[in-house]
Amino acid sequence: MLDNTSLSVVTPEILLLTMACVVAMIDLGVKTRLRDLTYWLTMATLAVVAWVTGSLAAADQTFYAFGNMVVSDPMGNWLKCFAALAMMVCLVYGRPYAGDRDMLRGGEMFTLSMFALLGMFVMISGSNFLVIYLGLELLTLCSYALVALRRDNAVATEAAMKYFVLGAMASGFLLYGLSMLYGATGSLDVGTVFKIINSGQVKHQVLVFGLVFIVAGLAFKLGAAPFHMWIPDVYQGAPTAVTVIIGSAPELAAFAIAIRLLVEGLLPLAVDWQQMLLILAIGSLLIGNLAAIAQTNLKRMLAYSTIGQMGFVLLGLLAGVVKGAGTADTALAANAYSSAMFYIVTYVLTTLASFGIILLLAREGFESEEISDLAGLNERSPLYAAIMSICMFSLAGVPPLVGFYAKLSVLQALVASGQAMYIGVAVFAVVMSLIGSFYYLRVVKVMYFDAPITATTVSAPADVRVVLSLNGALVLILGILPGGLMTLCAQAIIKTLAT
Template sequence: MIDNISWLAIYPEIVLLVMACVIALVDLGVSSARRTGTYVLTMLTLAVVAALQAMYASSGNTFYAWGNMVVSDAMGNWLKCFATVAVMVLLVYGRPYAADRDMLRGGELFTLTMLALLGMFVLISANNFLLIYLGLELLTLSSYALVALRRDNTTATEAAMKYFVLGAMASGFLLYGLSMLYGATGSLDIGQVFKAINAGQIRHQVLVFGLVFVVAGLAFKMGVVPFHMWVPDVYQGAPTAVTLFIGSAPKLAAFAMTIRLLVDGLLPLAIDWQQMLAVLAIGSLLVGNLAAIMQTNLKRMLAYSTISQMAFVLLGLMSGVVHGNVDATAVENAYSSAMFYVVTYVLTTLAAFGVILLLAREGFESEEISDLAGLNQRSPLYAGVMAVCLFSMAGIPPLVGFYAKLAVLQALVASGQVLHIALAVFAVMMSLIGAFYYLRVVKVMYFDAPLTATSVSAPLDVRVVLTINGALVLVLGLLPGGLMALCADAIVRALAT
């Protein structure tokens, strides 16, 4: 029997789904080239959904619904709130770009984005293997369509095909791993899987074999080595507005999926999956930073940067369990630092790509690093926002990226394990190498002669949101305590049940 709690748990999802359908129908009567009516209705819907999620998260309540298939907790609700806000920001940045490139002939950009967000919601709240796969497919199928939205652009179509083929393979990996876990434990419920494994009555070899495929699927969604092949090609080939989408909100859903599967369900196997995450992190730091140095295309450079940034999230996730012992403080520090890192990374990525979208509106794709030459002379504000974002990604104080890296490194060192300390040292060394390609872009913006004397202009809403976005990167670096406490509280409440 379905009770009121079950409906209460998915109210935001119901609102989002109903309004996505309504907006698709309303858009048929919208004649504006910039789809103003559709845009306004979409933003109002997302604002209501974000407010609902924030209200749920602030209450701090955790409840299970729909036969334990859905979980509503502080961590999930805050991540859904942040994902919704991220989608609102990217639509503000992306609408002028999309309109100039004839991507708004219909309302597909808005509808597909909302359906992809719904997929993230399902993924974040899933407490069942089937629901995880359902949310994942809704997100990825919508993403494939978004990448191919410029139907007359061969580069975008090629990127969509690569994304589709590699994404299907990764989904197969994840599905195969989940089916093996189901075969070993006899349950699709994540909580029941945890209990079955914790009882110690299942063959360890079977579980680890399934775990390998699950971790491979998760690694693809996070875009880490060696499952990173799609990231630079899709980032470069997709329309920049869609690149911003792929590089931001889905990272929050990937983090939640990782927590649900590895921590909520497979924590007794932490010794095994932490070793796998260590290998993935080392490879990602190495390949991401070294390959980024070689790039001249700005979107491709940021793609390799993403690979190295996600390595820090993995480092945070792998330091929670020490010598097989689950310590509450270590778990809180490790997983909250990883959550803080992914949230602040999304914030920084939004601002960085917002500047790229702004410049791309001048009739060309502002994709090469050389396209930013002399930006400070043309627009000190936008050059300053871009510099703040790049410094933050490099981990330079007092910006939020520095504190995010510091929190992850502290969690690693606090474990006291030699391997973790060595990984922390390695991560610092790789970050020093990575600082080169970030600073190279700053040098081009401030010291190279501009290629054009054209001033940079943008609509008022874009200017306001971009300024706030850049300011938050600085303010949260100076005052990180509030967001860090929020992440810690969300993790504690999520794991308490």
Template sequence: MIDKLSWIAVYPEIVLLTMACVILLVDLGVKSPQRTLTYVLTLLTLAVVAALTAAYAIGGNTVYGFGNMVVSDPMANWLKCFASIAMMVTLVYARPYAADRQMLRGGEMFTLAMFALLGIFVMISGHNFLVIYMGLELMTLCSYALVALRRDNATATEAAMKYFVLGALASGFLLYGLSMMYGATGSLDVGEVYKAIASRQVKHSVLVFGLVFIVAGLAFKLGAVPFHMWLPDVYQGAPTAITLLIGAAPQLAAFAICIRLLVQGMLPLAIDWQQMLAILAIGSLFVGNLAAIAQSNLKRMLAFSTISQMGFLLLALLAGVVNGNKLNAEFAYGAAMFYVITYVLTTLGVFGIILLLARAGHESEEITDLAGLNQRSPLFAGVMAVCMFSLAGVPPVVGFYAKLGVLQALVSSQQTLYVVLAVFAVMMSLVGAFYYLRVVKVMYFDAPNPGMPTAIDAPTDARVVLSINGALVLLLGLMPGGLMTLCTQAIASVVKSLGT
């Protein structure tokens, strides 16, 4: 008999699944090439789910359901809320682009996006290895299909094949690592695995062997070096609307499973996985920033930018535990959560501009396509500049405070290695500032390309959302305290639950 609390824990998932199925059936009768009814129903559903998860999060309760297989805690609910909002914004930006390229002939894009979000929800709330893996597979299978949505486009099809093959390999790594951990501890429950490892009754070499595969699988999902090979090709080859869909909300889920597996499940092995994360972070910051400088394609540059940004995220994750002491955990993991949320917000703004500049027959993917943007649309140029400054970590925008939080977490650990890593991260940020500021220079100081339309036509809803998006990047930089407190309190509930 399933108790009432189990159903309460998964209400948002039930609403999302039910409405995804309803919208799939309703879309069969929609004749509009713009899929207006499907679009409106999808946005309304996502808004309801975002409100529901926010209400759960504000309540501050932690509820376990279905025999501890799922958990509804403040961290999970805030991440679900932000993921829902990110998916809403993505679809607002993507709709005009997709309509111009005949990607809305059926309602697949909206339905697959909702099922991908359901996978994200399951990953975020999973408290059992199999549940987390099921959520991961649901999200990635939808992502493969979305990348290949333009069936008549050879580049998109090639990107989908690369993504599928490398994604299957990474899933195999993760699953093998989880199976090793199950064999060693005798449980799939995250809490039970923590207790088994903490008891020190399990052979350490077996645990580390499984941990290597788990970290490799997680690194692929984050796009960390050396598991980054898929990211530039998929970002460049996928339709831009789909690039945003796989590059925004899924990052929140990747962060969540890092917390669930590494912190809630394997914190007693922190000394081992922190060393692995340090290597991944150094490689990601170095390769991501240096490779981005050489790119002329904007989407490919942003892919390498993502790799470097994930390096910063990994630095925050490795600073949480120092010599077995968890005093720095709330601040470090809270800084990581703040970082990933603000990164997603900024990414939405950047790709929103690229999507709204694109028109039928032209993609606006090259950096030179932004030449003279300020003369054509001061609004678009302003939002893009704010987002570029944020990614570069220039004050007073939110990216500066996000990077500062990570650096503070490293320095407050009072470990020489972590202080050195903080200095290295600052140096790599200076390198990264070059390619971000180059985009600003092209927009404001280069002459517009001949043949570019002087006016930029964008739907009203997209313009309004884009304006709010840009304003939030600036306002959260000026007043970051509220979001930072929210993240720290959400992580505090996770840290308190360790070992229970």
């Protein structure tokens, strides 16, 4: 661990903030329908930011700055790199859709996306309760605005209102929980809070009371049941170009603050928060997979799918400590948390391609949101049908795709804990996955065996076609050769836990 008070620790955040302001100013003079200059400046910025964060991650060093309020470590930097790349992919997929629906009258979509990414970066870097909360608020405020970007659309406006009200409530939960911990420990610093709690000098009841609110706030951000009520409505109501943004990169930031708060700050309370995560995970797997079966709207089905997938992430998070409060087996913890990190990264990769296909099929005046809209896609475009099939099979956990290995790594972490309860939960997760495979396979059946409802050929701009093909290929390649990404996640977690 190195102490570094220079601005170099927050170089990606400074670069992102500066360029977001510059792009917002330059956009005032852009008049083209698809905001070409704004788009390319945004993409260049995100590419540079991804390269900077990737370089910092590869350096394998941990720095603290600004009085330990900000941390730059391998896990955080890799998550930032993946988040920046995910945002680039979202904008590539979403620009044609947004242009057709008059959502690019100004460059707000691009600047808000950059400010949302800045919020994610602050969340990921935060080693202080207030810094984490400020990052969270920046992300959520930008997300509300993005959902309401189609101002003349009643459904989008309704979704934004629901998101705003429920999001404000969840932020209040998290802030109240953090304030309880501050009152009990007298510190906002994550590392200091860990030491004070570990000393055993603070009343356990007060800590658990605050912990309940913190876990509730985190569950909302991750979309875990029973705090999932916003996801189906927002996913369905938001413009699809925005749905792909709020359904991908923010999940990486939510995972990061779960690690920062629960593992780095509240590990001595692991026995308490593990029980809460266990209930959330079981509820998410049950509600997500069963409710998705009844859906006919593709976006809504993928929303319930997200809830079920987050159940697996929570299983990885709760499997890291089994010997009692604050006495984690480092190897076991690294195995469990790295499997959860691997799961969230690969889930985001698969989700991007899934929504990319939905965006591709949407035409001016037509939203390709119903499962029936995919009928006969194989006859219209074998390539895009194959990419969507790969995504559905991966989400279902079919080998040799990356979703299978992600599920396997989480289940292996549960079984490795040696606890009968966790092994039972692993069996339950497998059963829920089998049930969930029905609604994924239904999409494949519709694409390959139903008659097409339109003879319209599927066309896409060159950049969308290339990125979508690479996206689909990665889901397949990382399933066949998962070792590199799994090792990267494991090393990042080990280096982070070591500090």
